Amino acid sequence: MSQTGSRQAAECRLRARLEQGLPLTSRPWQALAEQCGLSESEVLACVERWRAEGLIKRLGLVVRHRALGIDANAMVVWDVPDDAVKELGRRLAAEPAVTLCYRRPRRPGWPYNLFCMIHGTRREQVEAQLAEIVARQGLEAIPHSVLFSHRAYKQCGGRFTQEESSHECRVHHPA
Amino acid sequence: MVALDALDRRLIDAYQRDLPLCERPFAVMAERLGESEAVVLSRLERLAAAGVLSRVGPVFDHARAGASLLAAVAVPEAERDAVAARISESVGVNHNYAREHRYNLWFVMTAADEQQLDARLDALEAELGHPVLRLPMIEAFHIDLGFPIPWYELERA
Numbered sequence: 418m419s420q421t422g423s424r425q426a427a428e429c430r431l432r433a434r435l436e437q438g439l440p441l442t443s444r445p446w447q448a449l450a451e452q453c454g455l456s457e458s459e460v461l462a463c464v465e466r467w468r469a470e471g472l473i474k475r476l477g478l479v480v481r482h483r484a485l486g487i488d489a490n491a492m493v494v495w496d497v498p499d500d501a502v503k504e505l506g507r508r509l510a511a512e513p514a515v516t517l518c519y520r521r522p523r524r525p526g527w528p529y530n531l532f533c534m535i536h537g538t539r540r541e542q543v544e545a546q547l548a549e550i551v552a553r554q555g556l557e558a559i560p561h562s563v564l565f566s567h568r569a570y571k572q573c574g575g576r577f578t579q580e581e582s583s584h585e586c587r588v589h590h591p592a
Numbered sequence: 593m594v595a596l597d598a599l600d601r602r603l604i605d606a607y608q609r610d611l612p613l614c615e616r617p618f619a620v621m622a623e624r625l626g627e628s629e630a631v632v633l634s635r636l637e638r639l640a641a642a643g644v645l646s647r648v649g650p651v652f653d654h655a656r657a658g659a660s661l662l663a664a665v666a667v668p669e670a671e672r673d674a675v676a677a678r679i680s681e682s683v684g685v686n687h688n689y690a691r692e693h694r695y696n697l698w699f700v701m702t703a704a705d706e707q708q709l710d711a712r713l714d715a716l717e718a719e720l721g722h723p724v725l726r727l728p729m730i731e732a733f734h735i736d737l738g739f740p741i742p743w744y745e746l747e748r749a
Contacts (some may be wrong), residue, residue: 438647441636443616465613472657473650475609484594484643509732518733526723564691571680571688
């Protein structure tokens with residue numbers, strides 16, 4: 418294998434390891450470097466580059482909100498005229514209670530093209546936040562549906578590089 | 593639910609993003625928090641073991657890291673747990689939730705590229721025997737689950 422090819426393979430191994438998180442040891446990058454056939458400084462430079470390029474959106478503690486009691490989670494889906502979806506998407510994204518907001522395609526039997534997520538500690542609190550958003554943004558006439566989650570079967574980071582199913586991140590909560 | 597003390601909360605509040613990128617990140621975090629590296633490491637291990645932390649590490653941009661898609665199926669409530677288990681087993685699935693709707697199971701499927709993603713969804717659809725609603729992202733307006741934890745509200749809840 419060429420030098421470039423082996424370097425790429427090593428970076429690919431690093432990506433796969435990183436999807437599972439850092440080892441909780443004093444020098445986690447050194448531990449990863451040994452597993453991937455890179456030096457510690459090469460690993461640090463690589464992660465810095467991925468962060469600068471935007472491949473890594475954030476680096477830190479990834480919290481499971483349900484385990485903390487932030488278990489009221491509503492996916493609110495809206496049927497917005499296509500020429501207004503971008504502008505409304507931006508406005509909803511700016512609402513402090515909205516944690517995710519994105520446009521998706523309509524499908525037969527599925528008329529909704531704008532999705533946003535509201536996380537909270539109690540259902541009533543999330544419903545109140547949604548009511549405030551509807552009033553503040555003047556959305557009374559926009560058809561929408563509120564899909565509360567009531568059970569998480571599985572929740573973990575994306576696994577783009579690994580082939581095996583990630584059993585370790587399955588969660589079982591009472592309904 | 594897991595009881596978290598002041599140090600746990602300070603760790604979470606300070607480091608959902610911007611983990612120091614250096615040889616000994618936990619030592620730097622410890623110094624800023626006025627603790628020892630060993631204490632910080634043992635706290636992180638405890639939070640991970642308790643299920644509060646999914647991991648300490650990067651969150652990759654799905655759109656750049658590979659292909660992913662939000663999908664849903666509508667199944668009879670009596671079959672829901674069994675179908676959910678098969679979805680969770682399926683390679684590439686990283687989120688799987690029950691929601692209150694006719695489409696009652698919602699999951700995210702990931703893959704290295706679009707071709708592999710389609711193949712995985714086709715295979716799962718055939719296995720489940722239920723049509724899979726496929727909702728790729730067209731445009732992201734906001735995606736960040738690193739929001740501040742509302743400790744005060746959690747105490748009242």
